[in-house]
Amino acid sequence: MSAVPAGRPTDPVARPKRWALISVAVIGAALVVMPFAFNMFGKTPKGAVMIAEFKPFMTTARLDGFQTDLKQINAGVQQSNTSVAAYLDTGSNNRVSFDSAYPTFASFNQQWPAIDSKMTGMMTEVQANLGNYLAVAALPSFRLFPWFFVIPGVLIFGFALATLLKPARWKWGRWVLVVLGIGLIAAPGVFQMFQRAPKGGQMMSAFKTIETTQNVQQIQGYFATMAEGQGAIRLEIVPSLQRSGLTQAQIASRFPAVASLDAHWVHILNDMTPMIGAMSDNVASYQAIASLPPFPLFPWFFVLPGVIVAGVALAAGSTRKNEFVSEPHDQVVSVPEPQGVP
Amino acid sequence: MNRQKIAAAALLLLVGAGALGCSQSTVTIHSTKSTAATPLNGTFRLDAGQCQGATVSGTYFRMINPNGNVNTGPFFSNPDSLCANKTYTLAVPGAQAGLMTGTYQPNPTPAFSAEGGALANGIVQPQGFTAINFSISTNKVDPQTSKMVPAPAIFNTNGKLSGQIEAWSAAWNKLYFNQGSPKPDGSDPGLTAPLTGSYDATTKSFVITWTSQVVGGPFNGFTGLWHLAGTFVPAK
Numbered sequence: 001m002s003a004v005p006a007g008r009p010t011d012p013v014a015r016p017k018r019w020a021l022i023s024v025a026v027i028g029a030a031l032v033v034m035p036f037a038f039n040m041f042g043k044t045p046k047g048a049v050m051i052a053e054f055k056p057f058m059t060t061a062r063l064d065g066f067q068t069d070l071k072q073i074n075a076g077v078q079q080s081n082t083s084v085a086a087y088l089d090t091g092s093n094n095r096v097s098f099d100s101a102y103p104t105f106a107s108f109n110q111q112w113p114a115i116d117s118k119m120t121g122m123m124t125e126v127q128a129n130l131g132n133y134l135a136v137a138a139l140p141s142f143r144l145f146p147w148f149f150v151i152p153g154v155l156i157f158g159f160a161l162a163t164l165l166k167p168a169r170w171k172w173g174r175w176v177l178v179v180l181g182i183g184l185i186a187a188p189g190v191f192q193m194f195q196r197a198p199k200g201g202q203m204m205s206a207f208k209t210i211e212t213t214q215n216v217q218q219i220q221g222y223f224a225t226m227a228e229g230q231g232a233i234r235l236e237i238v239p240s241l242q243r244s245g246l247t248q249a250q251i252a253s254r255f256p257a258v259a260s261l262d263a264h265w266v267h268i269l270n271d272m273t274p275m276i277g278a279m280s281d282n283v284a285s286y287q288a289i290a291s292l293p294p295f296p297l298f299p300w301f302f303v304l305p306g307v308i309v310a311g312v313a314l315a316a317g318s319t320r321k322n323e324f325v326s327e328p329h330d331q332v333v334s335v336p337e338p339q340g341v342p
Numbered sequence: 343m344n345r346q347k348i349a350a351a352a353l354l355l356l357v358g359a360g361a362l363g364c365s366q367s368t369v370t371i372h373s374t375k376s377t378a379a380t381p382l383n384g385t386f387r388l389d390a391g392q393c394q395g396a397t398v399s400g401t402y403f404r405m406i407n408p409n410g411n412v413n414t415g416p417f418f419s420n421p422d423s424l425c426a427n428k429t430y431t432l433a434v435p436g437a438q439a440g441l442m443t444g445t446y447q448p449n450p451t452p453a454f455s456a457e458g459g460a461l462a463n464g465i466v467q468p469q470g471f472t473a474i475n476f477s478i479s480t481n482k483v484d485p486q487t488s489k490m491v492p493a494p495a496i497f498n499t500n501g502k503l504s505g506q507i508e509a510w511s512a513a514w515n516k517l518y519f520n521q522g523s524p525k526p527d528g529s530d531p532g533l534t535a536p537l538t539g540s541y542d543a544t545t546k547s548f549v550i551t552w553t554s555q556v557v558g559g560p561f562n563g564f565t566g567l568w569h570l571a572g573t574f575v576p577a578k
Contacts, residue, residue: 104421217408217563224407224418227472228428231421234473265473266457273515276560 016163016170020316024177025160027305031153034301035146038292046285047142053278053285054133063127066275069268070120073226076261077112080105080233084255088240102236108229115222122219125206132203135196142289148187149301156180156309174313181310188299201295204286211286216279223276230265238262379497379504381443382541384576386496386548388440388466391432393425401433401466401570408563412533412553418564422470431469433570438464440572441480443494446509449479453513460513476514478521485511486518486558489526496537496550503539503550510554512566517559521566523552531555533565546574 035041056062085098099106140148156177163173188194209215238258241251252259293301391402405418417429424432438447447464454460459475460468468475484491496505508522523537524530532555539550550570556562 220408220560220563223560228419228421231472235421269472269474269515270458273517273560277517277558277562280560280562281558 016167016174017316018164020312021160021164023312024309025157025164027308028153028155028157028160031149031305032157034153035149040146040149040292043288043292044142044145047289050282050285050289051133051137051142053282055137057275057278058126058130058133058137060130062271063123063130065271066123067120067127069264069271070116070123072257072261072264072268073230074112074116075257076233077109077229079255079257080237081109084237084241084258087254088237088244101240102232104228105232105237108225108232111225112229115225119219119222122210125210129203129206132199132206135199136203136295139191139193139196139200152180152184152305156305174316177313178310181306181308181313184302184306185310186306187302193299193302197298198296204290204295207286208290211279211283213283216276216283219276219279223272227269230261233258234262234265379499382496382498382503382574382576383444384442384574385439386441386443386550386570386572386574388433388435388570388572390434391430393427393430393432396427398425398427398430398432399571401435401572403431403433403569404429404567405561406533406553406565406567410533410565412535412565412567420471422472431471433469434467435572436463436466436477439575441465441494441570443496443505444577445493446480446482448481449485449511449513453479453485454516458515458517462513471514474515476512479511479513480507480509481511482509484509484518484520484522484526485513486520487526491522491526496539498541498543501541501543503537503541503548505537507537507552510568519556519559519561519566521554521556521568523554525554525557531557532563539570541574548572548574 085095088101089095089098159169159173159176159180163169188197238251241255242248246254248259389400391398391400404415405420406412407416407418410416415429419428420431421428423430441447442465447462449462453462455475457474460477461475462468462477462479465478465480468477470476480494482490482493491508492506494505494507494509496503496507506522506524508520508524508526510520510522512519512521520526523534525534530536533553534555535553537550537552539548541548548571551568553565553567555565
């Protein structure tokens with residue numbers, strides 16, 4: 001065999017259908033443009049930060065711990081308000097004297113039911129979304145998401161454009177496009193996006209009322225109220241019990257919930273304040289992610305372009321023409337060498 | 343006669359202008375002298391905070407709730423405050439007696455106890471804040487923002503103090519809160535206001551105040567109001 005210049009009749013060459021290439025190029029361009037249109041490069045890194053900053057708190061043990069913290073506060077408040085108040089109020093016929101002796105606690109006690117209800121409800125909601133969070137956290141980093149569109153988009157657009165410019169490339173280029181299309185179809189399956197993305201959607205819906213500036217400020221206010229109320233128990237009521245003649249051990253024995261709250265208060269602060277900080281720090285991150293298209297749609301953003309690209313590449317590759325290769329300066333074709341030539 | 347009058351008027355104008363010029367020069371010189379800001383390098387030794395009834399003096403700290411204001415608050419109430427008005431948290435001078443300008447007074451290592459109490463004790467002694475100690479340090483790299491910040495610098499201009507205190511950092515519960523003014527990125531968010539104060543060159547007594555909004559973390563949006571009082575000791 002030897003190479004001879006093109007411009008002579010050759011074997012049949014597969015030729016692309018122009019509309020098919022243009023369609024594929026448009027799909028490729030759309031994949032490239034989409035992350036910019038949705039400002040994914042600005043928003044998805046914030047999602048990655050949010051997932052990372054929630055991670056220390058999103059464990060069963062930690063979330064159970066928050067519920068325990070709230071139960072401890074509740075038990076301490078209830079006991080202060082009932083048996084401790086009765087003990088310190090001995091000789092008095094009404095609660096007015098206790099409330100007037102401990103006005104800070106009395107104020108806290110009035111606010112506590114609403115605080116407890118809100119905080120417990122919120123933590124229950126977060127706890128219910130632990131599985132959803134873990135599903136989202138198991139996805140590839142949010143930072144990579146724009147690239148999952150841009151890179152295949154550039155490749156698809158590039159191959160389609162190259163084939164438009166040089167139709168002879170279609171012979172192998174169509175298979176590259178088929179592979180890219182199948183890659184796009186397979187990606188959501190590989191990353192289990194069909195299972196995980198809807199869970200992410202549920203988490204985002206659940207956090208809609210949690211990750212707001214207004215809610216975070218309300219929680220900050222609750223924290224201030226709780227700190228003040230606990231301070232009243234720790235620095236006013238317990239010292240009064242001591243002044244009444246009870247030892248620390250007797251207080252722990254007679255009023256275990258009060259003693260337990262006192263003993264665990266620092267731990268409760270250690271636990272809760274970083275969580276409030278993470279909630280506060282991620283309001284903007286949550287809102288950035290929430291402004292993206294709904295999570296359950298994301299797998300389809302891969303599958304649909306993939307199906308179109310692979311389908312078009314397969315369907316448009318059957319046309320064969322027996323014609324001269326159009327670019328003689330670039331093309332060489334092989335012809336059989338004459339018999340007997342050394 | 344007219345010529346004489348004109349000449350006399352011209353002479354008067356010249357003399358007047360000259361006098362005015364001299365006067366302006368004098369004023370300018372005086373003004374230059376009076377507006378020269380003198381750096382106060384040394385230690386601002388702090389007076390301990392004190393509450394006597396409703397009167398609070400010395401060095402103290404208050405925290406303004408989000409959406410509050412400097413004058414009427416509302417203020418965060420610290421149950422560990424020694425004052426009747428628990429929105430005041432009093433300070434006790436630390437091992438280095440107070441704030442040093444031109445240098446840093448960094449956090450120790452470790453910066454916190456196992457329970458999260460701050461251990462820095464150079465500027466002030468750690469003080470209880472809702473059952474956990476908080477304290478103050480100044481660090482070359484702000485521990486909250488991880489940004490490089492200059493050492494505190496304070497200037498005296500005819501008894502009025504100004505300057506920057508970007509490095510002022512509060513530590514509490516294993517968390518850091520930049521409480522400087524301006525903030526480490528040079529901004530002044532919310533109620534953040536520049537350091538101002540008064541200085542008596544004779545007695546070297548001073549009062550410094552500033553406000554700094556907390557940016558990020560559990561106290562995001564709260565604003566620290568700092569009031570430092572004491573006596574300045576120049577560096578040798």
